[in-house]
Amino acid sequence: MADTITEPTTDTVLEVRNLRSGYGTVPVLNGITFDVRNEIFTILGSNGAGKTTLLATLARLIPVMDGSIHVQGQDVSNMPAYSTARLGVGYVPQESAVFPDLTIMENLSIGAMIGKRSTEERLEEVFDTFPDLRTKTHLRAGNLSGGESRMVACGRALMQDPQLLLLDEPTAGLSPLYVEQFFETIELIHKTRNVAVLLTEQNATKALGIADRVMVLSLGEGSEPLDAGDVTTERLKEAYKL
Amino acid sequence: MLDWLDAFLISGFFGVLQIIGLGLLVHLQMGLSRVANFGVAGFWGLGLYVFGVLYIKVDWPFGDPFQFLICAFLATVASGLAGLLVAWLIADLDVDGALVGTLGFATVVLILATTQTELTGGATGLGGMRFPYDLGPAKTNEFVWVLITTVLVGAILLYVRWVHRSPYGRLLIAVGTNEPLARSLGKSTTRAKLTLFATTSALMGLLGAMQGVMFRFLNPATITINITLAALAGLILGGITRVWGAVVGVLFTVGLFDIVIQFYAPLPQEWFTQAIPVAREAVFGAALVLVLLFRPKGLLGEMKRPQLMRRIHDFN
Ligand SMILES: Nc1ncnc2c1ncn2[C@@H]1O[C@H](COP(=O)(O)OP(=O)(O)O)[C@@H](O)[C@H]1O
Ligand SMILES: [Mg+2]
Numbered sequence: 001m002a003d004t005i006t007e008p009t010t011d012t013v014l015e016v017r018n019l020r021s022g023y024g025t026v027p028v029l030n031g032i033t034f035d036v037r038n039e040i041f042t043i044l045g046s047n048g049a050g051k052t053t054l055l056a057t058l059a060r061l062i063p064v065m066d067g068s069i070h071v072q073g074q075d076v077s078n079m080p081a082y083s084t085a086r087l088g089v090g091y092v093p094q095e096s097a098v099f100p101d102l103t104i105m106e107n108l109s110i111g112a113m114i115g116k117r118s119t120e121e122r123l124e125e126v127f128d129t130f131p132d133l134r135t136k137t138h139l140r141a142g143n144l145s146g147g148e149s150r151m152v153a154c155g156r157a158l159m160q161d162p163q164l165l166l167l168d169e170p171t172a173g174l175s176p177l178y179v180e181q182f183f184e185t186i187e188l189i190h191k192t193r194n195v196a197v198l199l200t201e202q203n204a205t206k207a208l209g210i211a212d213r214v215m216v217l218s219l220g221e222g223s224e225p226l227d228a229g230d231v232t233t234e235r236l237k238e239a240y241k242l
Numbered sequence: 243m244l245d246w247l248d249a250f251l252i253s254g255f256f257g258v259l260q261i262i263g264l265g266l267l268v269h270l271q272m273g274l275s276r277v278a279n280f281g282v283a284g285f286w287g288l289g290l291y292v293f294g295v296l297y298i299k300v301d302w303p304f305g306d307p308f309q310f311l312i313c314a315f316l317a318t319v320a321s322g323l324a325g326l327l328v329a330w331l332i333a334d335l336d337v338d339g340a341l342v343g344t345l346g347f348a349t350v351v352l353i354l355a356t357t358q359t360e361l362t363g364g365a366t367g368l369g370g371m372r373f374p375y376d377l378g379p380a381k382t383n384e385f386v387w388v389l390i391t392t393v394l395v396g397a398i399l400l401y402v403r404w405v406h407r408s409p410y411g412r413l414l415i416a417v418g419t420n421e422p423l424a425r426s427l428g429k430s431t432t433r434a435k436l437t438l439f440a441t442t443s444a445l446m447g448l449l450g451a452m453q454g455v456m457f458r459f460l461n462p463a464t465i466t467i468n469i470t471l472a473a474l475a476g477l478i479l480g481g482i483t484r485v486w487g488a489v490v491g492v493l494f495t496v497g498l499f500d501i502v503i504q505f506y507a508p509l510p511q512e513w514f515t516q517a518i519p520v521a522r523e524a525v526f527g528a529a530l531v532l533v534l535l536f537r538p539k540g541l542l543g544e545m546k547r548p549q550l551m552r553r554i555h556d557f558n
Contacts, residue, residue: 061422081425091426099416099423101483103547105554110412114428138548138555160428 011037013088013164013196014058018067021057027065028053030220036164036198040190041225042207043200044239045217051200052094054217055168058198059091060084072163086114090162094169094200097153100142104133107141107152111159119159126155129189147178158189165189167199171206183210204236216240252384254500256391256456260286261496263395263449264473265480265488266402267442273482273545274411275438276418278340281328282446282473284348285321287355287465289447293317294460295361298370310374314451318444325443329436348470355462367461371454384456391452398445403485406550414438472496475526479533481540485550490541495526 014036022028028050034041045051056062058069060081068077076084085091090111098107108126112119127134130151141152150170157165170186171179187210190197200217201207207214208228216223216239223239264282271279296313324347332343355362362368373383405411416424417431424431454460472495473488480491499522504514533540548555 056422059426061425080430081422082428082430085426085428089426091423093423096420096423099419101415101419101545101547102412103551103555106412106547106551109409109554110416110427113409113413138551140547 013037013072014198015070015073016058016067017070019054019057019064019069020066021053021062021064023053023062028220029057031067032217032220032222033067034215034222034225036196038194038196039212040187040197040199040210042211042214042228043198043217043222044202044204044207044214044236045200046202049217050220051217052168055091055166055198055200056093058166059089061091085160088161088163089166090157090160090164090195091166092150092153092157092168092170094172098141098144098149098156100140102141103137104139104141104144104152105137108133108137108155108159111156115161117161122159122161126158129158129185130155146173147175147182150174150182154185154189158193162195164196164198167197169200169202172202179206186210204231247381247385248505249381249384251501251505252381252388253456254504256384256388257500258492258497259388259391259395260449260453261469261472261476262489262492263391263398264446264469265477265492266395266398267445268473269477269482269485269488270402270405270414270438270442273477273484273487274405274418275414275435277329277332277435277439278337279344280341280467280470280474281344281346281348283465283467283469284344284351285325285443285446286450286453286469287348287351288324289317289321289450290454290465291351291355291362291450291460292320292447293451293454294368294371297454298368299361306372307374310455314448317451317454318448321447321450322440322444325439325441325446326436328443329439333432333435345467348465348467352462352465355460355465362460362462365462367459369459371458373455387452387456391456394448394452399485399489401445403550406485407553410434410437471526475530477540479529479540481542481544483545484540484542487540487542494541495529499525 012035016032016034019032020027020029032054043051043054053062057064060076060079064077068075070076071084071087071089074087076087099110102110108123109119112122132148133151133155141149144152154167154170167186171182174182186197186199189195208231211228213225213227214231215225216236218240226235226239264286268279268282271277293313296316297309302309302312328343328347332340335343356365373387375383377383377386413424413429413434416427417434421431476492476495477488478491479495480489481487499518503518537543
């Protein structure tokens with residue numbers, strides 16, 4: 001443990017370099033570069049900025065046009081989504097994040113197809129994190145409220161024993177009380193499970209409360225990542241290119 | 243011994259069993275993983291023809307039941323491989339693509355059966371298959387074959403139930419409802435679909451081989467789209483997502499017409515050759531329209547996971 005200041009981040013979980021991706025031949029992301037360590041890293045951006053496109057690309061559901069993505073040091077740019085998941089990437093999309101025909105229990109169990117620990121052990125932890133789910137395991141996920149489905153989706157991703165959790169606007173559409181509670185849960189997950197969290201958010205105030213670092217995504221380009229503590233309105237405006 | 247049993251009733255019952263078996267297998271494809279298959283007759287017909295041609299044309303050094311077992315096994319494998327190939331071709335296509343691909347496959351099988359006269363006897367057909375046992379009168383042999391087929395279809399039903407409760411079945415449902423999300427779970431969804439098509443198509447081929455033994459004759463007229471439509475209509479009527487959907491639906495359609503009306507309805511004899519077959523198709527169509535209008539999930543309704551999965555919900 002000598003001088004680690006100049007050491008290139010050895011605990012980098014995710015390394016994104018000049019990433020370009022989009023739909024068809026039209027790029028939405030025009031060269032994004034950032035690293036995520038064992039921290040809560042927040043991507044800020046308004047509607048249509050490309051947050052969902054970025055997370056779906058990182059989960060390997062959208063092809064990479066150019067640049068690279070490394071997870072735990074492994075190049076996943078050309079890997080199928082399922083191999084990337086096996087490297088420890090848990091993905092919670094913004095919409096349709098649960099399997100509506102399956103029960104809560106099945107939605108959670110389906111996350112345990114990879115990894116070595118027993119399903120029961122993982123379930124127990126998920127129920128500790130989201131106690132509300134414990135008594136509702138037999139309910140059809142398609143009939144749940146927005147907040148409940150978010151918990152199920154997040155729980156399912158945790159069942160994968162991820163090293164990196166991708167959460168796409170995890171609190172969008174939730175009531176303010178729920179939002180605070182959910183962010184607290186995310187912080188707890190990060191601390192107790194030692195899992196890096198990359199989340200997206202539209203609201204700067206909400207995001208800064210939880211993030212270690214933030215990056216602003218705007219017009220398909222990312223700002224320099226900022227330490228959440230250093231963020232001022234001016235720096236944010238600058239990042240937003242306002 | 244089986245004097246009370248009408249020979250036509252036996253074959254009517256056998257037909258119902260076959261369609262139930264096919265309906266159960268299509269349920270896994272279309273009800274769980276939502277891959278459209280309009281080529282059921284092709285996978286079934288391939289099994290029937292591979293079985294028949296091998297049984298008749300090859301000079302096997304051993305007799306039955308080994309001859310039957312080997313030929314049925316090869317028919318099963320052939321249909322399974324065809325299922326694998328077709329699934330690989332349609333894996334990333336949408337419903338339209340899957341429809342064209344599977345229907346096209348069934349058409350190819352039908353054309354081959356009709357044109358490869360040397361092998362298949364073409365449109366005139368080919369006879370010479372036997373029961374893999376001989377218990378005396380033809381009726382007894384047929385009756386026993388129906389029992390054996392009932393066991394096979396029962397086994398298929400148990401397999402379907404097992405799939406519903408297994409992690410594999412859960413993955414298939416996940417693939418069916420949200421394939422992109424399913425891909426982020428750590429298992430190849432393409433492989434899940436290929437495995438599904440290989441196994442279900444193989445079993446369709448085995449059912450085809452069973453048909454070959456029962457009727458001891460190959461005839462391209464038996465492997466037309468009517469088979470596919472009967473299986474699909476029954477399944478959709480009963481409930482495409484339900485384990486018992488195909489059983490209930492086929493009993494209400496094919497069973498009602500080919501057993502109840504055919505044998506127990508006091509209708510004038512000449513109706514059965516002309517009016518009934520037409521009415522049969524019309525009623526199937528009308529029933530389907532009515533069910534889809536008033537009970538779109540089929541007679542049994544929507545999939546009931548909590549009941550099926552009682553075991554894992556009792557976790558706490
Ligand atoms: N499936 C799609 N096909 C084509 N364009 C899309 C698709 N999804 C999103 N886009 C476009 O990509 C851009 C970024 O969208 P998105 O990543 O959803 O933004 P955000 O999540 O930040 O609101 C938008 O201009 C949007 O119109
Ligand atoms: Mg979005």
